[in-house]
Every structure is written in C-alpha cells, then in structure tokens.
Amino acid sequence: MPFSANDFLQALAAGILVGGAYALMCIGLGIIFGAMRVINFAQGDFLMLGMYAAFYLTTGFGVLAFLGPYGGPIVAAFLAGPIVFAIGWVLHRFIVARVTGAGVAQIAGAGAYGQILVTLGISLILQNGGLIVFGSTPVGIRTPLSRQSWEIGDVLLNQARVVSFFFAVALAGGMYLFLSHTRLGKGLRAAADNPQAAIYMGIDVDRAHRIAWSIGVGITAVAGGLIATFQTFQPYVGFDFVIVMYAGVVLGGLGSNFGAFWGGLLIGVVQQMSTLILPYQLQNTAIFVVFLLIIFLRPQGMFGRLSERT
Amino acid sequence: MRTRAEAGRQRWAILGFAVAILVLSFVVLKSAYYQLVLTQVLLWAVLSLAWNLLSGYSGYFSFGHAVFWGLGAYTVALGMLYLDLTPWISVPFAALVGAVAGAIIGYPTFRLRGHYFALAMLAYPLATLYVFQWLGYQELALPMKREAPLLYMQFEDPRAYVVLALGLVVAALLISLKVENSRFGMALLAIKQNEPAAEAAGINTWRWKMLALMLSGAIASIAGGLYGVVLLVITPETVFGMLVSAQALILALFGGVGSLWGPVIGAMLLVPLAEGLNAELGDVLPGIQGVVYGIAIIMIILWAPEGVYWRVLDRFSRRAPAPNTPETAVAGIAVNVAPLPRAPAPLGGSLLVLRDVGISFGGLRALDGIDLAIPEGGLYGIIGPNGAGKTTLFNVINGFLAPDRGAINFSGEPITGLRPSQICRRGVGRTFQVVRAFPRMTVLENVIVGAFVGAPDDATARQMALAALDRVGLSAQSSAVAGGLTTRELRLMELARALVPHPRLMLLDETLAGLAHDDLDGILTVIRQLRADGITVVIIEHTMQAMVKLVDHFTVLDHGRLIASGKPDDVVRDPSVIEAYLGKKWVDRVAVSAK
Numbered sequence: 001m002p003f004s005a006n007d008f009l010q011a012l013a014a015g016i017l018v019g020g021a022y023a024l025m026c027i028g029l030g031i032i033f034g035a036m037r038v039i040n041f042a043q044g045d046f047l048m049l050g051m052y053a054a055f056y057l058t059t060g061f062g063v064l065a066f067l068g069p070y071g072g073p074i075v076a077a078f079l080a081g082p083i084v085f086a087i088g089w090v091l092h093r094f095i096v097a098r099v100t101g102a103g104v105a106q107i108a109g110a111g112a113y114g115q116i117l118v119t120l121g122i123s124l125i126l127q128n129g130g131l132i133v134f135g136s137t138p139v140g141i142r143t144p145l146s147r148q149s150w151e152i153g154d155v156l157l158n159q160a161r162v163v164s165f166f167f168a169v170a171l172a173g174g175m176y177l178f179l180s181h182t183r184l185g186k187g188l189r190a191a192a193d194n195p196q197a198a199i200y201m202g203i204d205v206d207r208a209h210r211i212a213w214s215i216g217v218g219i220t221a222v223a224g225g226l227i228a229t230f231q232t233f234q235p236y237v238g239f240d241f242v243i244v245m246y247a248g249v250v251l252g253g254l255g256s257n258f259g260a261f262w263g264g265l266l267i268g269v270v271q272q273m274s275t276l277i278l279p280y281q282l283q284n285t286a287i288f289v290v291f292l293l294i295i296f297l298r299p300q301g302m303f304g305r306l307s308e309r310t
Numbered sequence: 311m312r313t314r315a316e317a318g319r320q321r322w323a324i325l326g327f328a329v330a331i332l333v334l335s336f337v338v339l340k341s342a343y344y345q346l347v348l349t350q351v352l353l354w355a356v357l358s359l360a361w362n363l364l365s366g367y368s369g370y371f372s373f374g375h376a377v378f379w380g381l382g383a384y385t386v387a388l389g390m391l392y393l394d395l396t397p398w399i400s401v402p403f404a405a406l407v408g409a410v411a412g413a414i415i416g417y418p419t420f421r422l423r424g425h426y427f428a429l430a431m432l433a434y435p436l437a438t439l440y441v442f443q444w445l446g447y448q449e450l451a452l453p454m455k456r457e458a459p460l461l462y463m464q465f466e467d468p469r470a471y472v473v474l475a476l477g478l479v480v481a482a483l484l485i486s487l488k489v490e491n492s493r494f495g496m497a498l499l500a501i502k503q504n505e506p507a508a509e510a511a512g513i514n515t516w517r518w519k520m521l522a523l524m525l526s527g528a529i530a531s532i533a534g535g536l537y538g539v540v541l542l543v544i545t546p547e548t549v550f551g552m553l554v555s556a557q558a559l560i561l562a563l564f565g566g567v568g569s570l571w572g573p574v575i576g577a578m579l580l581v582p583l584a585e586g587l588n589a590e591l592g593d594v595l596p597g598i599q600g601v602v603y604g605i606a607i608i609m610i611i612l613w614a615p616e617g618v619y620w621r622v623l624d625r626f627s628r629r630a631p632a633p634n635t636p637e638t639a640v641a642g643i644a645v646n647v648a649p650l651p652r653a654p655a656p657l658g659g660s661l662l663v664l665r666d667v668g669i670s671f672g673g674l675r676a677l678d679g680i681d682l683a684i685p686e687g688g689l690y691g692i693i694g695p696n697g698a699g700k701t702t703l704f705n706v707i708n709g710f711l712a713p714d715r716g717a718i719n720f721s722g723e724p725i726t727g728l729r730p731s732q733i734c735r736r737g738v739g740r741t742f743q744v745v746r747a748f749p750r751m752t753v754l755e756n757v758i759v760g761a762f763v764g765a766p767d768d769a770t771a772r773q774m775a776l777a778a779l780d781r782v783g784l785s786a787q788s789s790a791v792a793g794g795l796t797t798r799e800l801r802l803m804e805l806a807r808a809l810v811p812h813p814r815l816m817l818l819d820e821t822l823a824g825l826a827h828d829d830l831d832g833i834l835t836v837i838r839q840l841r842a843d844g845i846t847v848v849i850i851e852h853t854m855q856a857m858v859k860l861v862d863h864f865t866v867l868d869h870g871r872l873i874a875s876g877k878p879d880d881v882v883r884d885p886s887v888i889e890a891y892l893g894k895k896w897v898d899r900v901a902v903s904a905k
Contacts, residue, residue, distance in 0.1 A: 039425050098612055114611045116371070116428065117563065120556060121611070124604030128597025136596065235597070239552060243436060246429060281444040288437035295430050296418055 019268025020165035026248035026264030028220030035212030044238025045126035050221025053080035077225025084221030130235030164226035345468035352475035356533035358573030369502030374431035376554035382534025408531025507746035512734035512763030566619025667716030691861035739808030760807035
C-alpha cells in the first residue's frame with residue numbers, strides 16, 4: 001500500500017469533517033430538486049455568494065470584532081443564509097418562476113430545458129458579476145481556529161473544520177425536523193409530488209416553489225459560509241462545488257433529503273480519500289468518476305426510487 | 311424533411327453568406343482586430359453548429375461540448391510542441407480525435423436520458439480540465455515558426471484565418487443541411503419527439519445518436535483546433551471551461567435551436583457584442599462577457615424560447631400552415647383499403663412463441679411464466695383488468711423490456727434481448743396505448759419514419775408511406791401536422807406507421823380505446839383488412855363487445871398469469887373469467903346480442 005494506516009485515518013477524518021458542510025449544501029440542492037424537479041446550475045454560485053456574504057460580514061461589518069474571532073465567523077456564516085435567501089427569493093420571483101411551477105405544469109414536457117438554461121444564465125451572471133464586484137484574488141476568513149488542530153492519537157483534526165462540521169450537522173438536523181414535522185415543510189413535499197394535483201387542491205404551487213428555492217439556496221449559502229472558514233475562494237469557486245453537490249445528491253437519490261445528507265458526507269470522504277492514491281489536483285476528477293459511476297450503475301441513488309413509465 | 315427545391319435554395323443561401331463574409335473581411339473591415347473578432351465569430355458558429363447537430367436535432371442536450379473543443383485545441387498545441395506537427399495536418403486530425411472522443415463518451419452516456427444525460431455531459435470537460443492541469447499543460451504557447459510561417463498556418467494577413475474559419479462554417483452548414491435532408495436527420499427528429507416510438511418503428515436510435523455525437527464531436531474538435539492556432543496560447547480553463555460549453559448552446563438557442571441558420575445567427579449577434587464589451591470594459595469589468603451571455607440566455611428563454619430565427623420567421627412569414635392538399639389523388643376512406651402487395655401467409659404454424667416468460671419490477675411479478683403460441687394469420691385478442699400485465703407483455707415481445715427469464719421466438723428464431731428496432735426489422739409492428747406520434751412532423755413524415763425499415767432509399771420510403779396512408783384511409787390528411795389530429799386519425803396514423811414496413815405481426819395496444827362508436831367501425835374495418843391481407847394481429851383491449859366480434863382467439867391475463875385461452879365465446883362463458891373480470895351482467899348482454 002502506498003499509504004500508512006495513519007494516512008488513511010487522517011484522510012478519513014478530513015473527509016468526514018468537510019463532508020459535514022458538503023452534506024448541508026447537498027440538502028439545499030436536494031430541497032430545490034425535490035420540490036421543483038429543476039436542475040439548478042447556479043447552486044454553486046449561491047454557495048459562492050454565501051462565502052462572500054460571510055466574508056464581508058466578518059471582515060467588513062465588524063461581526064468578528066463584536067463577537068470575537070471564534071463566534072464571529074460562525075454567526076456570519078449563519079447570517080449569510082437569510083441574505084442569500086432574499087436574493088434567491090427575488091431571482092425566483094422575477095426569473096425562475098416564469099419557467100417553472102403552475103404556469104408551466106399545464107404544458108406536458110414543456111420548459112424542462114428552459115429551466116436548466118435559465119439557471120445556467122443565472123450562474124453565468126453571478127459568477128462573472130462576482131468577478132466584477134469581488135475581484136479575482138482568492139480570499140478566506142482567517143480565524144485562530146484555521147491554524148490550530150486537536151490531536152486524537154496521531155490524527156490531526158483542524159479546529160475550524162471540526163467546528164464547521166458540528167454546526168453543519170446541527171443545521172442539517174434542524175432542516176430534517178422542519179421538513180418532516182412542520183406544516184410548511186410537509187406542504188413543500190406535497191407540492192413536489194404532483195404540482196398539477198396540488199394546484200387543484202388549492203395549494204399555491206408557485207409560492208411553495210419560491211419558499212423551497214429560497215430555503216435551498218439559503219441553506220447552501222450557510223454551508224458556503226462554513227467552508228469559507230477553512231478554505232480560500234474566488235468568484236469561480238462554484239464550479240468546484242457544483243459537481244460535488246450533484247454527485248452527493250445523485251448518490252443519495254435525487255429527491256431524497258435524507259439521502260442528500262449521506263450522499264454529501266460520502267462525497268467528502270471520497271474527495272479526501274482520493275488524495276491517498278491520486279495527486280492532489282485530481283481530487284475533483286475522482287468525484288467526477290464517482291458521479292459518472294453512480295449515474296450509470298444506480299441512477300436512483302442509495303435512497304431514491306426510480307419511477308418508470310412506458 | 312425539406313423538399314429538393316428548398317435544399318437547393320439553402321445551398322444558394324450558404325453561398326450568399328460566404329460571399330457576404332468575404333466582402334465584409336476584404337472590403338469593409340480594416341483593422342486586424344476586427345478580422346480576429348470575425349474569425350472568432352465564425353469559429354464559435356462552427357462549435358454551435360456542431361452542438362446543434364446533436365442537441366438541436368436529437369433533443370439530447372449536451373452541457374459539455376467544451377470537451378471536444380478543448381481536445382481539438384490541445385491536439386494542435388501538443389502536436390506542434392512535441393512532434394513539430396503542422397496544423398495543416400493536426401487540425402484535420404483533431405476531427406478524428408473528436409469523433410473518437412464522441413464514441414467513447416457516447417457509449418456509456420447514451421444509456422441516460424433527459425436531465426441525467428445533460429448532467430453527465432457536464433462532467434466530461436470539467437474532469438478533463440483537471441487532468442490537463444495535473445499533466446502540467448497549464449499554459450501552452452504555440453511556438454512561432456518564423457522560418458516557415460505558411461507551413462505552420464501562421465499568416466501575416468489575418469484575413470487568411472477568416473477564410474479558413476469561413477471554410478469550416480460552410481462545411482458545417484453543408485453537413486447540417488445534408489443531415490437535415492436525409493433519413494439521418496429524420497431519425498434524429500423522431501428521437502427528439504418520441505424516442506420509444508422511433509425505436510419501435512424500426513429506427514436504431516442508438517446508432518443514429520452515436521453517429522450524431524461522433525460527427526458533432528469531430529466538427530467541434532476541428533474548430534477548437536483552429537481556435538488554438540488563432541489564439542496561440544491555450545489554457546485548460548479557456549478551452550475546457552464551462553463558458554465554452556455554455557457558449558455552444560447559448561448561441562444555438564439564441565439564434566434558433568434545431569434550425570440550420572440559428573447557430574450562425576446567434577454567433578453573429580452575440581460574439582461581437584461580448585467581444586466588444588470585453589475589449590472596451592474588460593479592464594474595469596473583467597467578467598462582462600459571461601454576464602452578457604447570462605443575460606442573453608435568460609432573455610431568450612423568457613421572451614423567445616425558440617430563438618431569434620424562429621421568432622423572426624413567425625413574425626414575417628407567419629410560418630405558412632402546411633397546405634392541406636393530399637399528395638395522392640385518391641382520398642380513400644377506411645372502407646376502401648387497398649390490398650397488401652403480398653400473398654397471404656398460410657395458416658397453421660405458430661408465428662410467435664413465448665415460453666415461460668417472466669419479468670419482475672422489484673417485488674411485483676408483472677409477468678409470471680407466460681406460455682403463449684400465436685398461430686400465423688389470425689386475430690388474437692388479449693384481455694385482462696388494469697395491471698394484469700398486458701402492456702408489459704407487448705413491451706417484452708417488441709423489446710422495450712428484456713424478460714428476466716424465458717424465451718421468445720418469432721418465426722422460428724429467438725428474439726429475446728434484441729433491440730426494438732431489430733425486432734421491428736424482423737417484422738413485428740406495434741402501436742401504443744397512448745398514441746406515440748411525432749407531434750411536430752406531418753402525418754406523412756410520421757409514417758416515413760416507419761418506412762425507413764426496408765426502404766432502400768428515401769424516395770421509396772416516401773412512396774411506401776403514401777401507400778400505407780392510403781391503406782388506412784388517411785391520404786387526405788397526409789400533410790397535416792400530427793399534433794392537430796383527432797384520436798381516430800392519430801390511431802390510424804400509428805397503424806399506418808406500423809404497417810408501412812410490411813410486418814408479419816402487428817401488436818395493437820388498446821387501439822379502440824377512447825373512440826366514439828362511429829369511429830370504431832372505421833378502425834375495425836382496417837383491422838379486419840389486415841387479417842385478410844395475411845398479417846397476424848394481436849390486440850389488447852377493454853372494449854369487450856367489439857373484441858368478441860372481432861377476434862378469432864381470446865387469452866385472458868391476470869396478475870401476470872394466463873388464466874384462460876380459447877374461442878371468444880368459450881372464454882367469455884368460462885365461469886372463472888366471468889367471475890373475475892366481466893361480471894354476470896355482461897354475459898347476459900352477450901347472450902342478448904348474440905341472438
């Protein structure tokens with residue numbers, strides 16, 4: 001074996017720790033796909049917006065000074081959620097809703113590509129607009145935690161990653177409770193199952209979609225804010241994560257929120273473990289390969305169902 | 311399919327376009343910079359035409375055409391750096407690279423449809439990008455060959471590049487036109503509109519999709535190779551990046567997806583705009599190009615989802631509705647169906663034999679140990695309640711589903727596990743419970759798709775299709791668009807499409823469902839005529855009354871098992887059948903109607 005047992009444990013631990021944030025952003029994407037059946041290309045760019053929102057909140061608006069170097073970045077990451085939620089709300093209201101939801105549900109098969117293309121357009125605008133607004137220099141949120149580690153045996157655990165892992169898992173748990181136990185969460189799932197039927201039942205599908213979309217991008221933005229505490233980023237960072245997210249969501253099973261969590265976690269592990277046998281630069285290529293393998297071998301994912309019609 | 315005259319006009323239009331570009335380059339534009347922009351417009355147009363060839367015609371959207379573009383560019387750059395290979399050789403060679411890449415990508419990826427296909431395609435260029443970064447080809451500069459610039463495609467005069475790129479555009483346009491006007495294009499259009507129907511009509515959808523992707527990859531790679539020569543510096547991000555893939559589809563969608571000129575129009579409008587803004591504002595607003603493309607794509611989807619080309623065409627010519635004049639003089643009605651030009655097959659031996667066929671979906675046994683022998687030359691009815699497995703049985707026979715166990719023989723040869731198109735070629739035609747038409751094609755074109763099986767050339771296919779329409783009495787509607795037909799006409803059209811390759815066995819899936827009483831008689835006449843012509847017909851139905859009068863033999867299916875089989879009168883009197891499906895009341899009605 002080209003690596004030691006300790007390397008293995010180290011990579012596994014790193015994979016699980018980054019996997020927490022990946023799992024959270026996969027849930028965000030999963031909520032959107034689950035409710036709207038829309039493939040959102042721009043999800044990685046909302047993640048990027050979350051990173052920059054957290055960055056500016058921490059460094060520019062004094063959250064760091066106010067709450068100290070430990071609490072500041074975490075609070076900023078959670079505040080990025082509502083900010084991106086609002087941006088998502090506006091984008092859905094004026095652009096996305098015009099190619100999805102009630103208006104389109106009546107026309108069988110129409111708009112499927114329109115939806116993907118609109119999110120592709122949003123992605124291009126956010127990315128390149130981000131380049132204009134934020135500049136191309138990579139930045140990061142530096143906290144004392146980023147440079148410190150806890151030691152368990154010989155395994156080093158980066159403190160920033162550990163903290164972000166726990167907050168990510170906590171929020172993921174909260175989302176799970178929200179979707180399964182609240183009236184609104186259940187309503188979102190109902191509108192997802194059959195928009196046409198939901199319209200006839202008097203459910204405002206467009207509103208349900210808007211909520212799902214905004215929550216989805218907001219959750220992913222929080223994940224971005226958490227990742228920003230241990231990784232540098234630039235406006236094109238969304239690319240690197242869009243496949244991470246899709247791989248996670250597809251691995252878990254498109255449309256299954258529970259699956260998205262485990263899918264995201266597993267992709268984190270795959271990404272970090274791949275560095276044991278592959279050069280560092282190829283860790284995302286490893287994810288692509290896993291992604292393609294899942295799509296070919298088990299497109300319904302680990303927890304999804306495959307509905308077939310003839 | 312266009313007529314010959316239209317294709318001729320398009321060729322003149324291509325010539326006119328080429329002349330206009332040459333005039334623009336040699337007379338109007340003065341600065342070298344504008345020549346470079348024009349070259350880029352033309353090269354992006356080629357990429358977009360390549361994308362359109364696959365995605366516009368077949369409906370399989372590729373989000374990863376950058377993989378071909380980038381492979382082309384790197385073929386040229388690496389060839390020049392390491393092998394001292396001139397672009398005059400490596401650019402054409404890039405076409406081969408693109409075609410091979412298309413085959414390698416298509417082989418696994420065409421197992422996917424819709425969103426999954428699009429997502430998988432996205433992964434290829436991005437994965438390749440990281441590989442090229444890792445290989446250390448972060449930034450390749452093509453060496454200047456001052457001693458022999460012409461030999462290495464390094465021209466003083468930028469107009470030379472315009473001419474080369476124009477040559478590629480013209481070639482791509484001519485190839486697209488050729489595809490549009492052949493059964494290749496028809497097959498792709500049929501796949502786009504209803505892939506299972508195309509497959510069941512005998513089109514080997516796999517083969518045409520692969521060909522389209524390989525051709526598309528070859529064209530895109532060649533353009534990418536020339537792009538490398540023009541730009542001189544290649545980085546993985548600029549040739550494999552998302553913006554390249556996005557540009558390929560945005561230009562086509564903006565101009566008009568699935569149209570010959572759409573990609574060219576899109577490139578002519580958007581590339582100079584984005585380039586110009588980039589040149590003017592690139593220092594202050596570094597991502598302006600991407601923003602422009604983003605806005606363009608959102609605007610086009612919201613306001614003109616079909617693209618500029620179709621929008622303008624609609625506005626000015628109001629896309630003339632297809633003239634409703636029948637192509638044959640005989641406006642036959644269903645009763646006067648023309649006889650089949652073929653001797654009736656002898657009655658007797660079994661045409662189709664199923665032995666112990668079973669298939670399960672998860673825990674559900676949809677078909678369980680089916681043994682069935684269907685004799686040649688009869689009308690055979692299969693009934694059963696909803697969920698009994700009737701349509702699944704047809705899907706297994708015509709190859710949509712592979713049975714988990716058991717064997718199916720047609721005409722003495724095993725057909726288990728063959729593709730639907732192969733089974734169709736052997737003489738099994740079918741219709742669908744929910745009519746699977748190609749809604750945006752005319753009735754005649756719908757039937758021509760079925761005629762490609764066995765027709766040596768396209769003209770023969772047309773003649774065969776016209777004959778089949780005549781047989782079902784639909785000649786009068788031959789130039790109507792299928793999307794606007796009534797249920798009866800759609801059923802007849804589907805019958806004609808299945809009939810046109812002269813099948814020996816016809817599988818009719820609830821052909822009579824949802825028809826008014828008057829319409830029913832017309833279709834029953836056609837079906838009886840099929841039997842008279844010697845075609846073996848198997849029909850699934852709910853309309854019992856019509857079935858009892860129509861068929862020679864009844865088989866009853868329930869929960870995936872055959873529970874009764876025999877003469878219609880015997881089967882309907884079978885107590886278990888009556889009890890399970892029909893109810894006593896119905897038997898009384900048959901007794902009355904039989905008197």
